[in-house]
Amino acid sequence: MVSFRCIICNDSSLPTEVIDHIKGDPIGTLTAVRCSSCGHIQLDPPEYSLDFYEENGQVNNVMRMYGTPMNVLVEHSWIEARRRVQRFANYDIQLVRGDRPLRVLDIGGGYGFFAAELMRAVPGIEVVVVEPSTARVALGKTYLAEAGPGTPVPEFLSEIVDEAFATRHARTFDIVTLWHVLEHLIDPVGLLRHAARLVRGDGVVCVEVPNVDDELQALSPSFRERSFMAEHISYFSSHTLETAARRAGAFGHVNVHGYQRYGIFNYFHWIHTNKPQGVNPDLFEGTDRWWLEATWRAARESARTSDALLMVARPPQGGLNP
Numbered sequence: 001m002v003s004f005r006c007i008i009c010n011d012s013s014l015p016t017e018v019i020d021h022i023k024g025d026p027i028g029t030l031t032a033v034r035c036s037s038c039g040h041i042q043l044d045p046p047e048y049s050l051d052f053y054e055e056n057g058q059v060n061n062v063m064r065m066y067g068t069p070m071n072v073l074v075e076h077s078w079i080e081a082r083r084r085v086q087r088f089a090n091y092d093i094q095l096v097r098g099d100r101p102l103r104v105l106d107i108g109g110g111y112g113f114f115a116a117e118l119m120r121a122v123p124g125i126e127v128v129v130v131e132p133s134t135a136r137v138a139l140g141k142t143y144l145a146e147a148g149p150g151t152p153v154p155e156f157l158s159e160i161v162d163e164a165f166a167t168r169h170a171r172t173f174d175i176v177t178l179w180h181v182l183e184h185l186i187d188p189v190g191l192l193r194h195a196a197r198l199v200r201g202d203g204v205v206c207v208e209v210p211n212v213d214d215e216l217q218a219l220s221p222s223f224r225e226r227s228f229m230a231e232h233i234s235y236f237s238s239h240t241l242e243t244a245a246r247r248a249g250a251f252g253h254v255n256v257h258g259y260q261r262y263g264i265f266n267y268f269h270w271i272h273t274n275k276p277q278g279v280n281p282d283l284f285e286g287t288d289r290w291w292l293e294a295t296w297r298a299a300r301e302s303a304r305t306s307d308a309l310l311m312v313a314r315p316p317q318g319g320l321n322p
């Protein structure tokens with residue numbers, strides 16, 4: 001380790017090693033380390049390759065490593081998109097206003113499935129997808145066309161959300177979403193600051209990331225090993241995710257909730273066999289399969305030992321200065 005700097009708090013004192021082997025490590029020397037000041041876990045060194053995403057690298061890795069066919073990945077993406085739309089109601093996030101259509105920005109929105117589901121659920125809503133990978137945007141348009149007549153197609157911007165973007169679109173959105181984006185970035189605090197500038201004073205920023213405190217990490221060594229991957233620079237806990245938002249200095253209210261993505265069959269499979277469930281892991285869609293699933297999800301979410309975290313962050317009363 002030549003020098004270290006925490007991407008959340010900037011501390012450079014010696015971190016502690018968390019794991020010495022990273023899945024898909026392109027250079028063979030990556031480790032994951034914990035900042036001794038704020039406790040954030042990140043790759044060291046924090047590498048980021050825009051080319052990797054341009055070539056749709058993460059999707060290709062999932063297909064290669066788990067054998068999951070593209071049609072199953074697409075089907076799962078639609079399930080997750082529907083569930084994200086349905087979850088706004090749980091956090092009191094309004095999707096309609098009386099006076100004008102709501103405007104939503106989905107940062108790193110990939111194929112645009114979440115945007116399409118939101119447009120389907122709320123007629124008249126305006127949804128913009130900003131996605132730096134032109135390859136993913138092109139693929140997304142193909143999938144949306146294949147999803148059948150009447151599938152809404154959002155506006156795509158092939159851009160990066162930076163200072164200039166945040167200035168150009170300051171305070172023009174009611175909701176900004178980051179679904180599994182923040183963990184991929186070298187400067188997550190910077191992106192949260194931009195996101196806060198993009199929402200109106202009464203707006204909201206929603207951020208979902210994988211949870212490093214997922215209890216399955218302790219129950220399946222193989223699951224733990226596979227959760228550290230070259231694509232993910234950050235490994236957030238509810239505490240460090242909130243710290244990142246506080247460091248952005250732009251939010252008045254920050255709440256981090258547990259969220260369970262995968263179903264109980266997938267969980268049991270990892271514990272019982274210490275192996276992935278295979279080409280079609282259980283991503284149960286529905287309100288309940290039986291009492292066990294609902295009870296299990298609720299317990300893990302409230303303890304925040306679920307597989308994901310959802311942060312709901314709002315600007316201070318009266319909003320930020322533009």
Ligand SMILES: [Zn+2]
Pocket residue numbers: 006007008009010011035036037038039040
């Ligand atoms: Zn730190």
